[in-house]
Amino acid sequence: MGVVHLARSTSGLKLAVKVVHAEYAKDPEFRGRFRQEVAAARRVSGAFTASVVDADPEAERPWMATLYIPGPTLADEVKRNGPLDSSQLRRLMAGLAEALRDIHRVGVVHRDLKPSNVLLSEDGPKVIDFGISRPKDSELRTETGKLIGTPPFMAPEQFRRPREVGPAADIFALGSVLVHAATGRGPFDSDSPYVVAYQVVHDEPDLTGVPDELSGLVRRCLAKEPEERPTPDELMAGLRAVAASYDTRVFIPSQRTDETPGPSRPAGQRTAEPARRERGAAEPGAGASAADADPAAGGKPRRGRRRTVYGAVGAVGLAAALALMALQVFGGGDTAPAAGTAPEETSRDWAVAGPAEGTPRCSHGAGTLVCVQGGTAFALRPSDGRLLWQRAVTATTGGEKPLVAGGLVQPYPGQGGPLVALDPASGVTAWEEPGAAHRTVTATADALVLAGSDGTVTAVDGASGDTAWTRRLPGQGLTDVASFPGDDLVYVTSPTADGKSTDVTALDPADGDVRRDGRLDGQLTPVGARGGELFLLSAEGVYGDTTAVVAHDPDTGVSRRVPLGVPLEQAQGSAHGHVVHLVGTGGALVAVDMDRRARLWTLQTGLARASAPVSDGRHVFLSAPDGRLLAFDARSGRPVGQTAPRLGEGDRVVASLPAPVVADGHVHASAPDGTVFTVDAGDPAAW
Known part of the structure; x- marks a missing residue:
């Protein structure tokens, strides 16, 4: 067409x-x-x-x-080179299951998954052609009597109840695609589409030629009733159970050592000192030179033809001289100072395992690194990772890092959750107050500031828990509140009813007085402030794609807008000085100079998702879904370093990624395997 x-x-x-x-x-x-x-x-x-x-x-x-994705379609590959072998089928099935999970998570049903709509790229299969897909909330519906799809890969309900097709139809199509990849034909095969349609609805699939270890999973995918088919997550769990040796991780280059210097390492600069291997670290890689493994050194990873097509295989290599410190294991207890050797004067790289399940979320403040993991709060000494204390907390973290105000630590409360303040040295409760109805919370040096859904903003003294002031902002509804280090204002934002503008109000955190308010175009989200200017991301459209960065001066009301050129989906951002860094779903990383009113650079990181970026002026840091910490040159966007993956047992995938914390020349990050780790911010090439 x-x-x-x-x-x-x-x-x-x-x-x-x-x-x-x-x-x-x-x-x-x-x-x-x-x-x-x-x-x-x-x-x-x-x-x-x-x-x-x-x-x-x-x-x-x-x-x-x-x-543009280089690589053949699955249909072309099977036609030219014949059916795939068992290991290639496992990787294809895992990649398509991940793809469908990603597609279904955003409320989309593809409805036409077939071999010609699967591209085989170096980093795994890509699903294309959403021409007849349908978002769950779409008003566009299939016309009565019209069948849309490709019969050999359509689910029974697409013939019987086309207006009720859901995500399970894509799982049925995945099963049919796997049969085609394994045999060169479909599970229901005929020259007549009418015969195929009858077979899909009434007959059992022909799985002759499908490897035994996969036939059970494929048969479940081809169940006649949608509710009997597995979800993408269940498929991936089933693959791990029946084939423990399969590996679908993408290729990640080996880290440079002194023997394989890269362009970003000054001559004679030492690498990180040798250390014990951490729990779950990958074995050193073998058989690839730096030029073969490191794109920054001008080379590409060498892989066999099939491996190149269907995704790279193997654990990440890491030179022994760069292995991280052995993990410290936390003990139990509610509040328990850790025993250990005398503190060291200088910081060093370290990694420790958190006391609970999940990804820790950490803040640096009051001389400690304070984290929340599940229902447990704990504090680490930033210099060496020594556990200072840990205790259970009743506050709902809401997926956010702890706050620090008034010299005390406050685990982030969920909406309506209680406010709790802890002593940063011991973890003992300093004060606790019942929760108030609020949407978001921010912390200044002295207070917690809470924004309600009715336009009410309340400040609570961080040291005592007493209410400092409450202000109702007229005309505002779904309010959010934000503050930034080094800035002396609190910013309240509220979208207008039509979603095309945002009311922005600057408050004095000491008494709640309104310094300035105004209405700006776009759906605006504050991400930083510098010298009296507020930086905001501006989104448009029903999906809220970020299209520009806005600099707003609350004192004068003057705003400057810098278009991005290409919109970013689900963008996150932060500011360092006059430069705003953004990352969107799909991995586009962008730097915008607000003084020059121009984009500095754009980089495609290749990540499906990433944490919000943070910068120390020299480098930009962000966390990847597999637990890697990545660093980029702040001036050029060039990748300069990454740590090893930290997915942990079961290849945990987290819903949101906590941003790294930069403090005192080090970067503190956390990972899905439950670890908190620290590396030198000044030398990413040595990670």
Whole structure:
């Protein structure tokens, strides 16, 4: 229904540009489906699909530009080279299960998963062509009597109840795709689409040729009733159970050592001192030189043909000289100071295991590194990771890091949760107050400031727990509150009813007096402040894609807007000085200079998701879903270092990633395996 052109952006990035034929552009129904395709593709992260760079479904000839993915389709690969072997099938199945999990999480049903819609890239399969997909909240519905899909890969309900098709239909299609990849044919095979449709609804699938260890999972995918099919997570768990040796992790380059210097390491600079291997660390890699393994050194990882197509295999290599410290294991107890040797004067790299399940979320303040993990709060000495105390807390963390105000530590309260303040030296409760109805909480040096859903803002003294002041902002509804180190104001934001503007109010945290208020265009989220200017991300549209960064002066009311060029989905950001760093779903990392009103650089990190970026001025740091800490040169965006993955047992995947904490020349980060670790911020190449 169109032509796909290979193109290049101004910077040289390869793109695939789909342009609709003129005859179809005149069809209102087709235009509606194309709009839906663009919207669906934008919802899904670029880890498992071709990321949308730009599109215009309203043009005379609608078009959409996505990142170009080199590699054949699964259909072409099977046609040219025959069925895949067992290990390749396991990796394909795991990759497609991850892709469907990502697609379904954002409320999209693909409805046409088939071999020609699966691209085989170096880092795993990518699902493309959302032309007949449907978001769950879409108003576009299949017309009565019209079947849409490809019969050999359609689920029974797509023939029987096309208006009720849900995520389970994609699981059925995954089973059919696996049979095709294993045998070169489908589980229901006929030259007649009518016969295939009958077989799909009434007959049992033909799994002859499917490896025995996978046939059970494939048969479950091909169950006639949607509720009997596994979810993507259940599929991945089943794969781990039946084939413990399968590995779908992407290739991550080996770290440089003194014998393999990279361009970012000054001559003669020492590496990190040898240390004991941490729990769960990968064995040293073998058989690849630095040029082979490290893109920064000008090389590409060497892989076999099949391995290149279906995803890299093997654990991450890490030179012994760069192995991290052995993990300290926390003891139990409610409040228990840790025994140990005398404190060291200088900080060093370290890693410790948290006392509970989940990813720790940490803040640096009051001379300690304070973390919350599950229902446990604990404090570490920043210099060496020594446990100072740990205790159970009743506050709901809400997935946020602890706050520090008035010299005390306050675990972040969930909406309506109690306020609790802990002594940073001992963990003993200093005060506790019942929770108030609030949406968000921020901390200044002296107070906690809470924003309610009715426009009420309340300040609580951080040292005593007493209410300092309460202010009702007229006309405001869903209020959020933010404050930033080095800035003397608290900022309250509230979207207008039409979602096109945001009311921004600057308050004095001492008494709640309004310094300045105004209404700015866009859905705005504060991410930093510098010298009396507030920096905000500006989003537009129903999905809230970030399109610009705004600098707003509360004293004068003057605002400056810097467009991003390419919108970022679910963007997170932070500011260091006059530079704002943003990262979006799909891994695009952007630096914007607000003084020069220009983007400094843009980098595609390749991450499906990432934490909010933080910077110390020299480097930009962010955490990856597999527990890696990544560093980039703040001036150029060039990658300069990364730590080893820390997924832990069961390959835990977390819903949100805590941002690293930069303090005193070190970066403190946490990972899905439950560890907190610290590395030298000044030398990422030695990580």
